[in-house]
Amino acid sequence: xxxxxxxxxxxxxxxxxxxxxxxxxxxxxxxxxxxxxxxxxxxxxxxxxxxxxxxxxxxxxxxxxxxxxxxxxxxxxxxxxxxxxxxxxxxxxxxxxxxxxxxxxxxxxxxxxxxxxxxxxxxxxxxxxxxxxxxxxxxxxxxxxxxxxxxxxxxxxxxxxxxxxxxxxxxxxxxxxxxxxxxxxxxxxxxxxxxxxxxxxxxxxxxxxxxxxxxxxxxxxxxxxxxxxxxxxxxxxxxxxxxxxxxxxxxxxxxxxxxxxxxxxxxxxxxxxxxxxxxxxxxxxxxxxxxxxxxxxxxxxxxxxxxxxxxxxxxxxxxxxxxxxxxxxxxxxxxxxxxx
Ligand code: SF4
Ligand code: SF4
Ligand code: SF4
Numbered sequence: 001x002x003x004x005x006x007x008x009x010x011x012x013x014x015x016x017x018x019x020x021x022x023x024x025x026x027x028x029x030x031x032x033x034x035x036x037x038x039x040x041x042x043x044x045x046x047x048x049x050x051x052x053x054x055x056x057x058x059x060x061x062x063x064x065x066x067x068x069x070x071x072x073x074x075x076x077x078x079x080x081x082x083x084x085x086x087x088x089x090x091x092x093x094x095x096x097x098x099x100x101x102x103x104x105x106x107x108x109x110x111x112x113x114x115x116x117x118x119x120x121x122x123x124x125x126x127x128x129x130x131x132x133x134x135x136x137x138x139x140x141x142x143x144x145x146x147x148x149x150x151x152x153x154x155x156x157x158x159x160x161x162x163x164x165x166x167x168x169x170x171x172x173x174x175x176x177x178x179x180x181x182x183x184x185x186x187x188x189x190x191x192x193x194x195x196x197x198x199x200x201x202x203x204x205x206x207x208x209x210x211x212x213x214x215x216x217x218x219x220x221x222x223x224x225x226x227x228x229x230x231x232x233x234x235x236x237x238x239x240x241x242x243x244x245x246x247x248x249x250x251x252x253x254x255x256x257x258x259x260x261x262x263x264x265x266x267x268x269x270x271x272x273x274x275x276x277x278x279x280x281x282x283x284x285x286x287x288x289x290x291x292x293x294x295x296x297x298x299x300x301x302x303x304x305x306x307x308x309x310x311x312x313x314x315x316x317x318x319x320x321x322x323x324x325x326x327x328x329x330x331x332x333x334x335x336x337x338x339x340x
Contacts, residue, residue, distance in 0.1 A: 004070035009077070021063035021074055022050055032076050033085070033138055035173065035226050037064045039276065039283070041180035047173065048088050049138065053078045060084055082142065089144045092135060095152045097170035100127045100136055127171060129228030132241040135173060136227075156201055162210045164217050164233050164291050167202075172229035174200055178221035185224075186284060190215040219290040223273055223283065234291065235271040239263060248275060251289040256280060258289050269293050 004015040006024060013028040020043060025032050036047035045062035052063045055073040060081060063074075075081060092098075130136070138144075154170030174193070179202060182191050190213050194203030204213035222230045244263045251258040259278030263271045272290050274283040295301060305321035306313040316324075 006068055006070060006072040006074060008074045015068045015070055019068050021052060021054070021061065021066050021068045021072070024068040025052075025063065025074075025076060030076060032063050033141070034064055035134055035138070036175040036177055038177045038180045038185070038224055041177075041184040044176055044180075046176045049085055051081055051084050051088075052076045053081050085138070086142050086144050089135070089139050089142060092173045093139060093144065096154045096172070097168075098127070098135070100130050100133070127228040128166075128231045128236055128239075129171070130240070133228060134226035152198075155199065159209055160233075162215075162217075162233070164287075165210055165219065165222060166231050166233050166236065167210065168229050168231070169201060170229075171227050172202060173227055174202070175226060177224040177226065178202060178230060181220040181224035182215075186218055186220045188214065188216055188218065188220075191221065217287045217291065218285065219287070220284060223285075232271050232291070234294075235263070239265055239270040244270070248278075251285070253286075253288045253292065258285055260285065260289060262293075269296065 005012050006015050006021075007013065008021075008025050008028065008030055011028065011030070013024055013030075015024055016027065019027065022032050022034065022037065022043070032050050032052060034047060034050040036045070037043055037050065043062075043064035045065040048062060050063045051060040052066075053075040054061050054066070055075075063076070127133070156169035158170065159167040176193065179191055179193060182188050190210070191202055191204050194201050194207055201207070204210050204215055210217070219232065222232055243265050245265075247262045247264055249260050249262055251260050258281035259275035261273045261275055262269050263273065272285065272293055274281050274285040274289075276283040305316045305318060307316045307321060307324060
């Protein structure tokens with residue numbers, strides 16, 4: 001049987017059945033940028049960044065949601081494609097509060113701005129996603145400037161009343177990844193796209209704060225968000241991606257064994273994320289795994305074993321405590337076997 005092939009950027013690529021152009025490109029080592037495509041969720045084509053040129057088609061096609069068909073001739077970085085991506089990125093940056101320098105209408109000196117950003121890192125107005133934002137990365141990559149674009153001010157105020165999550169609508173690009181993460185990946189169904197047109201907003205319930213909705217604070221939406229629109233409250237002003245060390249570990253709570261990345265700055269955990277390709281959780285975490293790490297630094301944390309005798313605890317050595325546990329296990333097993 002002849003293999004079905006398409007041509008991407010002049011290269012002959014094998015097509016697997018049911019794959020999109022985006023997937024086929026990736027299968028063949030060609031990266032097409034996207035801001036909305038989420039692993040384990042249906043492609044929506046919402047951000048339009050993955051547009052590609054397909055010879056014979058009148059319009060650029062969203063590669064994530066266009067099936068790859070044998071014989072197609074595709075260009076992923078043609079002049080037309082790059083011009084469209086730049087236009088889309090510039091519109092995104094012009095909408096809301098993208099103050100990381102790329103979206104600035106006044107600061108032309110990027111290097112100086114970078115230095116300032118490091119110095120004034122504690123400035124709450126500076127985007128907490130600076131250096132860890134896919135929109136910023138793409139704006140760099142395509143050299144997008146928004147100096148000439150009309151700036152559209154933020155429509156909705158920042159939501160800071162939630163215990164663990166800050167929602168900054170001024171940095172939301174309405175990619176929909178958080179909605180898919182909540183509905184399709186975690187199946188919590190707490191958020192959706194509300195209102196219409198330029199009033200569109202990601203809303204919880206009837207547009208209430210997350211804390212008053214069905215949100216269970218699993219934080220999956222934060223992990224999915226490509227910008228600074230959703231951030232962990234705990235890591236605000238205490239974390240910059242270039243300062244962190246990532247340590248992989250297993251969640252200490254239940255027996256599922258979810259794989260975690262501990263983001264550590266100055267020897268302290270500042271945030272926790274799920275390992276995207278790690279089993280069994282494939283990037284997902286629950287509220288305890290993602291946010292419940294403060295106990296590690298509690299002054300009340302037990303550092304030596306305690307043995308209860310006559311209703312009160314006394315300190316013990318590890319050997320004595322472990323021997324006692326082993327002894328009790330044996331005794332309980334004997335009782336259990338005797339009963340059954
Ligand atoms: S969300 Fe991204 S692009 Fe917008 S200000 Fe923050 S870092 Fe910059
Ligand atoms: S924290 Fe979890 S439940 Fe809440 S909105 Fe985000 S994904 Fe949905
Ligand atoms: S909050 Fe983040 S993930 Fe959700 S739509 Fe906005 S930018 Fe996308």
